[in-house]
Amino acid sequence: MKAILPGTPGDTVKPVVLGEAPEPEPAAHEAVVAVEAFSVNRGETFQLDGGLDRRWAGWRPGKDVAGTVIRAAADGSGPASGTRVVAHPPAYGWAERVAVATTDLAELPDTVDAVTAAALPLAGITALRLLRTAGPLPGRRVLITGASGGVGHYVTELAAASGAAVTAVTATAERGAKLLELGAAELVTSVEDAAGPYDVVLESVGGASLPAALAKLSPGGLLVWFGQASREPVTLNFFDFFKGANQARIAHFDYTTSDAAYGQDLAALVRLVAGGRLHPEIGVIRGWARTADAIADLRGRRVRGNAVLTVG
Ligand SMILES: NC(=O)c1ccc[n+]([C@@H]2O[C@H](COP(=O)([O-])OP(=O)(O)OC[C@H]3O[C@@H](n4cnc5c(N)ncnc54)[C@H](OP(=O)(O)O)[C@@H]3O)[C@@H](O)[C@H]2O)c1
Structure with missing residues (x-):
């Protein structure tokens, strides 16, 4: 599948490239999500810089995604295939597909689109x-x-x-x-x-x-x-x-140190957005081939609110 791959740490011109990555191999408690949109966070730019000691072998970026479940978790937890969701995996989300623990996602109502939802998780x-x-x-x-x-x-x-x-x-x-x-x-x-x-x-x-x-x-x-x-x-x-x-x-x-699962807070955020009580400010929306530009804009303090990339 296609995915955003990290460049060499410290490479500010090409911090990421669009390339090929292996399909996700979900654990029993994980659903596979077909990603429609994802957002970029400042902490992830630090990871790409190598500035945080949080890169590991095979690491790819991607903590904030929205899309559709295409394979339900094998243990029966979480939503069925076909359910639209927003999710907060620890990594690997800037890709066509990602495996996410069912405790780290929330269902989306029809009124909340994928771009809006993708801006929600980490921030x-x-x-x-x-x-x-x-x-x-x-x-x-x-x-x-x-x-x-x-x-x-x-x-x-x-x-x-x-x-x-x-x-x-x-x-x-x-x-x-x-x-x-x-x-x-x-x-x-x-x-x-x-x-x-x-x-x-x-x-x-x-x-x-x-x-x-x-x-x-x-x-x-x-x-x-x-x-x-x-x-x-x-x-x-x-x-x-x-x-x-x-x-x-x-x-x-x-x-990250709270005991509560991310899914509970994601559900609360989705409820607030759907109820008109929270209004994500999305300063940049681009196709994911331009992820490096969005990272440059974030670093250059040119993004107001969140930066969201659409997949496909
Ligand atoms: N501790 C945690 O658990 C946690 C969780 C999420 C985020 N964070 C951190 O919290 C901060 C805010 O996160 P965020 O996602 O809102 O980041 P963001 O979207 O990049 O916003 C950070 C803001 O900081 C301001 N800023 C002032 N001086 C800056 C400088 N020298 N370089 C860059 N920005 C500067 C910028 O606003 P102006 O240009 O208007 O001044 C910028 O909009 C980040 O440092 C992030 O790493 C921590």
């Missing part, structure tokens, strides 16, 4: 789990950095709907325009311009962004540290906390 599950980590939000002030990305759009809409006053940080007003429609109370183009204090900070840019955002936290507030999009490490000064964020807590966040 949407992360948003749900981030907000659970943040705790109750009604009436609370929330600052989110890197808000123009895939996670940021979902977090903003869900937090605002929960009653939070969300301040979103984006590089330009254009990159944040949709966030205001989704319920953000305020848009700023630099953390320094955000008028604190905030009860919760959701930080994923790293470098100078984290200390600047931390300084906006109220005493005893919570900073959830969920990424480092800039790839620049963070330096903190203990004494800066006394200037405002005294007794602040920093929680390191990894969406």
Whole structure:
């Protein structure tokens, strides 16, 4: 079958190529999905760079897919052949077909198309789990950095709907325009311009962004540290906390560590989309032969929300 194959780590011109890969060999608890669309996540660009120690022999990218089950799981779990689904396999999804554990997929209603669904898994599950980590939000002030990305759009809409006053940080007003429609109370183009204090900070840019955002936290507030999009490490000064964020807590966040199966959160996301309460922002839609271009756009901060590729 055809599949997107990883290039040599560090090759920014050809990070991936469309080539041939073996058919999936599903375990008993896995269904085979014919992929119609998939999305690209920033973490996968790090994997392609070799920047994360998460490549293994035979690894191919692909965590977010939508399509149709063409072979039900042999153990009888999950949907029947012919069911439209969205799924979150650990890899191999940028392909014509992929095997997925039936706990890691959710059925799609006719009203949710494959392109929309493919934008949901990693960014949407992360948003749900981030907000659970943040705790109750009604009436609370929330600052989110890197808000123009895939996670940021979902977090903003869900937090605002929960009653939070969300301040979103984006590089330009254009990159944040949709966030205001989704319920953000305020848009700023630099953390320094955000008028604190905030009860919760959701930080994923790293470098100078984290200390600047931390300084906006109220005493005893919570900073959830969920990424480092800039790839620049963070330096903190203990004494800066006394200037405002005294007794602040920093929680390191990894969406994969929750006990819950991805399928439950995927079903919740699908329900929200079908009910008109979650609106995936898909800044790039292309045929999968142009996956390398989508990766270049993501790296170049030219994608608003998610990037989705269609298969075939
Ligand atoms: N911990 C976890 O479990 C988990 C799960 C999912 C994602 N993540 C991480 O969380 C972050 C957000 O994920 P995402 O999928 O929303 O990523 P994304 O779509 O690439 O969005 C990241 C945003 O960060 C901003 N940014 C600021 N400085 C940047 C820089 N120097 N380089 C690149 N981007 C920069 C960009 O917005 P502007 O251009 O508007 O500034 C960009 O839109 C990523 O770092 C990702 O790796 C972590």
